[in-house]
Amino acid sequence: MSKVLVLNDKFEKASELELPASYAEVNPHNLYLYVKSYLASMRANSAHTKGRSEVSGGGKKPWRQKGRGGARAGSTRTNVWVGGAVAFGPTNNKNYFQKVNKKQKRLALEFALNEKAANGKLFAVDSISVESGKAKDAAKIVEALKVRDVLIVKDLLDDKTLLAFRNLANCYVVDASEVNAYLVATYSAVLAEKAALANLTKEG
Known part of the structure:
Protein backbone atom coordinates (compact mmCIF):
# COMPACT_ATOMS: atom_id res chain seq x y z
CA MET A 1 0.00 0.00 0.00
CA SER A 2 1.39 3.39 -1.03
CA LYS A 3 2.04 5.96 1.66
CA VAL A 4 1.98 9.75 1.82
CA LEU A 5 4.93 11.34 3.61
CA VAL A 6 3.64 13.78 6.24
CA LEU A 7 6.00 16.70 6.89
CA ASN A 8 6.31 19.02 9.87
CA ASP A 9 6.58 22.81 9.84
CA LYS A 10 10.24 22.57 8.79
CA PHE A 11 9.26 20.29 5.89
CA GLU A 12 10.97 17.29 7.42
CA LYS A 13 9.40 13.83 7.54
CA ALA A 14 7.25 13.37 10.64
CA SER A 15 4.89 10.48 9.88
CA GLU A 16 3.03 8.66 7.11
CA LEU A 17 -0.50 8.33 5.78
CA GLU A 18 -1.84 5.47 3.72
CA LEU A 19 -3.70 5.95 0.45
CA PRO A 20 -6.78 3.75 -0.13
CA ALA A 21 -5.78 0.25 -1.24
CA SER A 22 -8.01 0.55 -4.33
CA TYR A 23 -5.63 3.15 -5.82
CA ALA A 24 -3.02 0.45 -6.43
CA GLU A 25 -5.51 -1.55 -8.50
CA VAL A 26 -6.30 1.18 -11.06
CA ASN A 27 -5.40 0.38 -14.66
CA PRO A 28 -2.76 2.85 -15.96
CA HIS A 29 -4.63 3.07 -19.27
CA ASN A 30 -7.05 5.46 -17.55
CA LEU A 31 -4.22 7.96 -17.07
CA TYR A 32 -3.14 7.55 -20.68
CA LEU A 33 -6.66 8.30 -21.95
CA TYR A 34 -7.03 11.35 -19.71
CA VAL A 35 -3.65 12.85 -20.65
CA LYS A 36 -4.37 12.24 -24.33
CA SER A 37 -7.73 14.01 -24.00
CA TYR A 38 -6.26 16.87 -21.94
CA LEU A 39 -3.50 17.59 -24.45
CA ALA A 40 -5.94 17.37 -27.37
CA SER A 41 -8.20 19.97 -25.72
CA MET A 42 -5.23 22.35 -25.48
CA ARG A 43 -4.63 22.39 -29.23
CA ALA A 44 -5.12 25.88 -30.65
CA ASN A 45 -6.62 24.60 -33.92
CA ASN A 95 -12.66 19.06 -33.69
CA TYR A 96 -9.94 17.58 -31.47
CA PHE A 97 -12.24 16.85 -28.52
CA GLN A 98 -11.83 13.39 -27.01
CA LYS A 99 -14.40 12.35 -24.46
CA VAL A 100 -13.30 10.98 -21.10
CA ASN A 101 -16.09 10.19 -18.68
CA LYS A 102 -16.18 11.27 -15.04
CA LYS A 103 -15.24 7.85 -13.69
CA GLN A 104 -12.17 7.61 -15.92
CA LYS A 105 -11.03 11.08 -14.84
CA ARG A 106 -11.29 10.00 -11.23
CA LEU A 107 -9.40 6.75 -11.85
CA ALA A 108 -6.67 8.64 -13.72
CA LEU A 109 -6.17 10.95 -10.74
CA GLU A 110 -6.10 8.02 -8.32
CA PHE A 111 -3.46 6.24 -10.40
CA ALA A 112 -1.32 9.39 -10.68
CA LEU A 113 -1.47 10.01 -6.92
CA ASN A 114 -0.63 6.37 -6.18
CA GLU A 115 2.40 6.50 -8.50
CA LYS A 116 3.74 9.58 -6.72
CA ALA A 117 3.18 7.97 -3.30
CA ALA A 118 4.81 4.71 -4.41
CA ASN A 119 7.92 6.65 -5.43
CA GLY A 120 8.01 8.63 -2.18
CA LYS A 121 7.14 11.87 -3.96
CA LEU A 122 3.74 12.64 -2.44
CA PHE A 123 4.02 14.94 0.57
CA ALA A 124 1.43 16.33 2.97
CA VAL A 125 1.77 19.25 5.36
CA ASP A 126 -0.59 21.15 7.65
CA SER A 127 -0.21 24.45 5.84
CA ILE A 128 1.64 25.94 2.88
CA SER A 129 1.86 29.68 3.23
CA VAL A 130 4.33 32.41 2.28
CA GLU A 131 3.08 35.48 4.10
CA SER A 132 5.91 37.67 2.81
CA GLY A 133 4.90 37.03 -0.79
CA LYS A 134 8.59 36.76 -1.72
CA ALA A 135 9.95 34.21 -4.19
CA LYS A 136 13.10 33.61 -2.12
CA ASP A 137 10.96 32.38 0.79
CA ALA A 138 8.95 30.14 -1.54
CA ALA A 139 12.17 28.75 -3.02
CA LYS A 140 13.27 27.58 0.44
CA ILE A 141 10.19 25.35 0.65
CA VAL A 142 10.95 23.75 -2.72
CA GLU A 143 14.61 23.28 -1.81
CA ALA A 144 13.66 21.57 1.44
CA LEU A 145 11.85 18.85 -0.51
CA LYS A 146 14.98 18.02 -2.56
CA VAL A 147 13.03 17.35 -5.75
CA ARG A 148 13.44 18.47 -9.38
CA ASP A 149 10.06 20.19 -9.54
CA VAL A 150 6.85 20.13 -7.54
CA LEU A 151 3.11 20.67 -7.82
CA ILE A 152 1.91 22.58 -4.76
CA VAL A 153 -1.72 22.07 -3.79
CA LYS A 154 -3.45 24.38 -1.34
CA ASP A 155 -6.93 23.90 0.02
CA LEU A 156 -7.67 27.59 -0.63
CA LEU A 157 -5.15 29.58 -2.62
CA ASP A 158 -4.29 33.03 -1.26
CA ASP A 159 -2.77 35.97 -3.15
CA LYS A 160 0.47 36.18 -1.16
CA THR A 161 1.34 32.51 -1.66
CA LEU A 162 0.50 32.68 -5.36
CA LEU A 163 2.68 35.78 -5.71
CA ALA A 164 5.60 34.05 -4.02
CA PHE A 165 5.52 30.88 -6.12
CA ARG A 166 4.45 32.12 -9.53
CA ASN A 167 7.92 33.20 -10.71
CA LEU A 168 9.63 29.94 -9.74
CA ALA A 169 10.24 27.79 -12.81
CA ASN A 170 10.36 24.49 -10.92
CA CYS A 171 6.98 24.62 -9.21
CA TYR A 172 3.32 25.32 -9.87
CA VAL A 173 0.76 26.20 -7.22
CA VAL A 174 -2.97 25.49 -7.49
CA ASP A 175 -5.92 25.02 -5.19
CA ALA A 176 -7.53 21.62 -4.70
CA SER A 177 -10.35 22.29 -7.16
CA GLU A 178 -7.86 22.74 -10.03
CA VAL A 179 -5.92 19.52 -9.57
CA ASN A 180 -6.15 16.93 -12.33
CA ALA A 181 -4.31 13.76 -13.31
CA TYR A 182 -2.23 15.54 -15.96
CA LEU A 183 -0.77 18.03 -13.46
CA VAL A 184 -0.02 15.32 -10.92
CA ALA A 185 1.68 13.15 -13.55
CA THR A 186 3.68 16.03 -15.07
CA TYR A 187 5.52 17.12 -11.93
CA SER A 188 8.09 14.89 -10.24
CA ALA A 189 6.58 15.52 -6.79
CA VAL A 190 3.37 16.76 -5.18
CA LEU A 191 3.19 18.79 -1.97
CA ALA A 192 -0.36 19.20 -0.65
CA GLU A 193 -1.98 20.61 2.43
CA LYS A 194 -3.68 17.90 4.48
CA ALA A 195 -7.11 19.46 3.92
CA ALA A 196 -6.50 19.59 0.16
CA LEU A 197 -5.28 15.98 0.09
CA ALA A 198 -8.35 14.89 2.04
CA ASN A 199 -10.55 16.52 -0.62
CA LEU A 200 -8.60 14.82 -3.43
CA THR A 201 -8.80 11.37 -1.89
CA LYS A 202 -12.33 11.39 -0.56
CA GLU A 203 -14.61 8.96 -2.33
CA GLY A 204 -17.55 10.06 -4.44
Missing part, protein backbone atom coordinates in the same frame (compact mmCIF):
# COMPACT_ATOMS: atom_id res chain seq x y z
CA SER A 46 -5.62 27.86 -35.61
CA ALA A 47 -3.84 26.53 -38.72
CA HIS A 48 -6.07 27.22 -41.71
CA THR A 49 -5.59 27.34 -45.46
CA LYS A 50 -8.06 28.31 -48.18
CA GLY A 51 -9.33 25.78 -50.63
CA ARG A 52 -10.20 26.58 -54.25
CA SER A 53 -13.75 27.58 -53.43
CA GLU A 54 -12.57 30.07 -50.79
CA VAL A 55 -9.90 32.00 -52.73
CA SER A 56 -11.15 35.24 -54.27
CA GLY A 57 -10.78 35.94 -58.00
CA GLY A 58 -10.11 33.53 -60.82
CA GLY A 59 -13.61 33.57 -62.25
CA LYS A 60 -12.55 34.11 -65.83
CA LYS A 61 -10.74 31.47 -67.86
CA PRO A 62 -7.25 33.03 -68.39
CA TRP A 63 -6.97 31.99 -72.07
CA ARG A 64 -8.73 29.93 -74.68
CA GLN A 65 -8.67 26.17 -74.38
CA LYS A 66 -6.89 25.39 -77.66
CA GLY A 67 -4.71 26.99 -80.28
CA ARG A 68 -2.07 28.95 -78.34
CA GLY A 69 0.44 26.11 -77.86
CA GLY A 70 0.38 26.19 -74.04
CA ALA A 71 -1.22 24.13 -71.32
CA ARG A 72 -4.92 24.61 -70.79
CA ALA A 73 -6.07 26.53 -67.71
CA GLY A 74 -9.52 27.12 -66.27
CA SER A 75 -8.69 29.46 -63.38
CA THR A 76 -5.84 31.51 -61.96
CA ARG A 77 -6.74 30.36 -58.44
CA THR A 78 -5.99 26.64 -58.64
CA ASN A 79 -3.30 25.18 -56.40
CA VAL A 80 -0.69 25.19 -59.22
CA TRP A 81 -0.81 28.98 -59.60
CA VAL A 82 0.98 31.52 -57.42
CA GLY A 83 -1.69 33.17 -55.26
CA GLY A 84 -3.98 30.22 -55.74
CA ALA A 85 -5.54 27.76 -53.33
CA VAL A 86 -3.82 25.12 -51.21
CA ALA A 87 -4.49 21.48 -51.97
CA PHE A 88 -5.33 19.34 -48.93
CA GLY A 89 -4.09 22.00 -46.47
CA PRO A 90 -5.08 22.22 -42.78
CA THR A 91 -8.43 23.75 -41.86
CA ASN A 92 -9.62 25.08 -38.51
CA ASN A 93 -12.93 23.26 -38.57
CA LYS A 94 -11.44 20.08 -37.13
